[in-house]
Amino acid sequence: MIAPPVQEKEFSLRIEEREPGDMTLFIFGRIAIDELNQFTAEVKSILDNKTLQKLEVNLGGVTYLDSAGALALFQIEEGHATRSVPVTFHDVTDEIKGILNLLDQKAHQIPPLAPMRKAPNILEQVGEAARLVLNDFYQVVSFIGELLIALVHSVLKPRSLRWNDVLFYMKSAGADGLPIVGLISLLMGLIMAFMSSLQLRQFGANIYVASLVAIAMVKELGPIMTAILVAGRSGSAFAAEIGTMIVNDEVNALKTMGFEPIRFLAVPKVLAAVFVVPLLTIYADFFAILGGLVVGVVGLDLTAYTYIQQTRNSIQVFDIVSSLIKSVVFAVLIAGIGCQRGFQVRGGAESVGTSTTSAVVSAIFLIIVADSAFAIILHYIK
Amino acid sequence: MNKDPIIEVENLTTRYGDTTILEKVSFQVHRGEMFMILGGSGCGKSTLLKHIIGLLNPYSGRIIVNGTDITAAGEDELRQLQKAIGVLFQADALFGSMTLFENIALPLSEYTDLSPEMIDRIVKMKLALVNLAGYENHMPAELSGGMRKRAGLARAMALDPLLLFFDEPWAGLDPVTAAELDILIRSINDAMRTTMVIVTQELASIFGIAQRVIMLDKSARGIIAEGEPKELKEHSGDPRVNNFFNRKA
Numbered sequence: 001m002i003a004p005p006v007q008e009k010e011f012s013l014r015i016e017e018r019e020p021g022d023m024t025l026f027i028f029g030r031i032a033i034d035e036l037n038q039f040t041a042e043v044k045s046i047l048d049n050k051t052l053q054k055l056e057v058n059l060g061g062v063t064y065l066d067s068a069g070a071l072a073l074f075q076i077e078e079g080h081a082t083r084s085v086p087v088t089f090h091d092v093t094d095e096i097k098g099i100l101n102l103l104d105q106k107a108h109q110i111p112p113l114a115p116m117r118k119a120p121n122i123l124e125q126v127g128e129a130a131r132l133v134l135n136d137f138y139q140v141v142s143f144i145g146e147l148l149i150a151l152v153h154s155v156l157k158p159r160s161l162r163w164n165d166v167l168f169y170m171k172s173a174g175a176d177g178l179p180i181v182g183l184i185s186l187l188m189g190l191i192m193a194f195m196s197s198l199q200l201r202q203f204g205a206n207i208y209v210a211s212l213v214a215i216a217m218v219k220e221l222g223p224i225m226t227a228i229l230v231a232g233r234s235g236s237a238f239a240a241e242i243g244t245m246i247v248n249d250e251v252n253a254l255k256t257m258g259f260e261p262i263r264f265l266a267v268p269k270v271l272a273a274v275f276v277v278p279l280l281t282i283y284a285d286f287f288a289i290l291g292g293l294v295v296g297v298v299g300l301d302l303t304a305y306t307y308i309q310q311t312r313n314s315i316q317v318f319d320i321v322s323s324l325i326k327s328v329v330f331a332v333l334i335a336g337i338g339c340q341r342g343f344q345v346r347g348g349a350e351s352v353g354t355s356t357t358s359a360v361v362s363a364i365f366l367i368i369v370a371d372s373a374f375a376i377i378l379h380y381i382k
Numbered sequence: 383m384n385k386d387p388i389i390e391v392e393n394l395t396t397r398y399g400d401t402t403i404l405e406k407v408s409f410q411v412h413r414g415e416m417f418m419i420l421g422g423s424g425c426g427k428s429t430l431l432k433h434i435i436g437l438l439n440p441y442s443g444r445i446i447v448n449g450t451d452i453t454a455a456g457e458d459e460l461r462q463l464q465k466a467i468g469v470l471f472q473a474d475a476l477f478g479s480m481t482l483f484e485n486i487a488l489p490l491s492e493y494t495d496l497s498p499e500m501i502d503r504i505v506k507m508k509l510a511l512v513n514l515a516g517y518e519n520h521m522p523a524e525l526s527g528g529m530r531k532r533a534g535l536a537r538a539m540a541l542d543p544l545l546l547f548f549d550e551p552w553a554g555l556d557p558v559t560a561a562e563l564d565i566l567i568r569s570i571n572d573a574m575r576t577t578m579v580i581v582t583q584e585l586a587s588i589f590g591i592a593q594r595v596i597m598l599d600k601s602a603r604g605i606i607a608e609g610e611p612k613e614l615k616e617h618s619g620d621p622r623v624n625n626f627f628n629r630k631a
Binding site for chain 1: 478479481494495496497500502503504506507508509510511515516517518519520523524539541542569570572573574575
C-alpha cells in the first residue's frame with residue numbers, strides 16, 4: 001500500500017560504492033511533489049562529485065511515490081544518460097512499477113498540436129477591430145429593423161403584446177429605480193447650486209442660481225443622467241437576462257415553439273423603457289430643483305417663493321417637451337442596445353459578462369451621440 | 383483491500399432551509415478504494431459529495447477526511463486538506479479563459495515551488511496520462527465533451543491527490559467515450575492507489591469498475607444499501623435497490 005500517512009514526510013539517501021565507479025543509490029521514504037525540489041537537489045549534490053561508470057538506484061526503501069516523484073526518478077536516469085552512465089532501478093515494488101509504467105517519460109517531447117497563442121501584431125489588431133466594428137454595425141442595423149417591425153406589429157395588434165411583461169419591466173426599470181435616481185438628482189442639484197453660488201454671489205446674482213439649476217437640469221443633465229442610470233441598472237439587466245436565456249437554449253426553445261424572440265423578449269422591454277424613462281426624467285428634474293432650492297434658501301437667503309418663481313420663468317414648455325422627446329429616444333437606445341447585446345451572446349457564461357458590459361458602454365456612447373445630435377437640431381428648430 | 387478508512391462520515395444530517403435531505407448518514411471509504419455513491423435524482427448524492435469536499439457545512443454530524451474533521455476544521459486546515467483532494471465536477475469546470483496547460487499548471491504554480499521546467503514536464507505528463515498529449519495549447523472550448531472531462535481529470539490530479547472525487551463523470555458522454563473514461567479511471571486507481579469517490583447513476587460503469595457502493599434514497603433520506611454492486615443486484619431484498627440495479631420502473 002503506497003498511500004502515505006501524512007506525518008511521514010521524509011526521505012533519505014545513501015550511496016554505496018561497490019567497485020570504483022560502480023555505485024548504488026539507496027532511496028528511503030517518501031518521494032512526493034511537496035519535497036521534490038529538495039529531493040532533486042540532494043540527489044544532485046550526492047552524485048555530482050562522483051565519477052560514475054554505472055549507477056544502480058535501489059527503490060526497496062521507498063514507501064510512497066507519486067507521479068512527480070516518478071518524474072524525479074526519470075530525471076536521474078536522463079541526467080546520467082547524457083553522460084553515457086547507465087542507470088538501472090532495483091528492488092522496484094509492483095506498486096512503483098505500476099506508477100512508472102502508467103506515466104509517459106517522453107511526454108514532454110511530444111510536439112503541441114496547436115501553436116502557442118501569441119498576441120496579434122498591430123496590423124492584425126487594427127484589421128480585427130475594423131471587422132468587429134463593421135460586423136457590429138451590420139448586426140445593430142438588422143436588429144433595429146427587426147425591432148421596428150416587431151414594434152409596429154405590436155402597435156397594430158396591441159392584444160398580441162405581453163402587457164404583464166411590460167408592467168413587470170416598468171416596475172424593475174422605473175419604480176425600483178426611483179430611490180437612486182432621486183438621490184443622485186437631489187445631490188446634483190445641491191452641488192450645482194452650491195458651486196455656482198460661490199461665483200454668482202460675488203456679483204450679487206444669487207437669484208440666477210435657480211435659473212442655472214433649472215436650465216441645466218431640464219435641458220441637458222436631467223435626461224442624460226437619468227438615461228445613464230437606466231443604462232447601468234436596466235440596460236445591463238436586459239442584456240444579461242437575454243444572454244443567459246441564449247446560453248440555456250431558452251431562446252431556441254421559444255423559436256421552436258413558434259415565437260419570435262424579438263417580439264417576445266425585446267418589445268416589452270423597449271416599451272417599458274419608453275414609458276418609464278420620461279417619467280424618471282421629470283422626477284429627476286424635480287429632485288434637482290429641490291436640491292437647488294435647499295441651497296438657495298439655506299445658503300443664499302432666497303425665499304422658496306422667489307426661487308420657484310425664478311425657476312418657472314427660466315424654463316419654457318418647449319424645453320420640457322424637447323427633453324421628454326430626448327428621453328424617449330434615449331429609452332429606445334438603452335433598451336434596444338441592451339436586448340441586442342443579449343441576443344449577440346454566443347457560447348457560455350463568459351460571453352454574458354462581455355455582452356452586459358458592452359450593453360452599458362454602447363448605451364452610454366449612443367446617449368451622448370444622440371444628445372449631440374439633439375443639441376444641433378433643437379438649436380435650428382427653435 | 384486495506385480497511386484503513388480515509389473518509390469517515392458519522393451521523394451526517396444535511397438540510398436546505400427546512401428541508402432535510404439526508405438524516406443520520408454514516409459510512410466509511412477505505413484507502414485506495416473505488417467507491418461510488420448511487421441513487422435516483424434528488425436523493426442527495428451531490429449534496430453528500432459537496433459536504434465531503436467541504437463546500438457545504440452539515441446541519442449536524444461529523445465528516446473526517448484523511449484524519450481531519452472538516453466540520454470542525456479552520457480555514458487553514460481545510461485548505462491544507464483540499465490540496466490533498468482533487469475534484470472533477472460534472473460540468474468539467476475548466477477555466478474557459480486559460481489553455482489546458484494553464485489550467486493544469488495553476489495548482490502547481492500556486493501550491494508548489496517547482497521550477498517552470500518541472501511544471502512543464504508534470505503538466506505534459508499529466509496530459510499524456512489522460513491521452514491528451516499535445517493538447518497543451520488548446521482552449522477548453524476547442525475540445526469535445528470527453529476530452530474536456532479528461533482534461534478536468536488531469537487538472538484534478540495535478541497535485542497527485544490522495545483522494546479524487548467525481549460528480550457524474552459519465553453524464554453526457556457517448557458509450558464509447560464513457561468506456562474509455564472507465565478504463566482511464568481504473569488504470570489510475572490501480573497504479574496510483576488513489577482513493578476515488580464517484581457520484582453516479584451510470585449502471586455500466588458501476589458494474590464495470592466500482593468496488594463498493596452505497597445507495598441513497600430520497601424518501602429514506604439516507605443509505606438503503608451498501609456493498610458490492612453485483613451482490614446488491616442479485617441478492618438485495620429491497621425493491622428500490624432491485625429496480626435501480628436491474629433498470630426497472
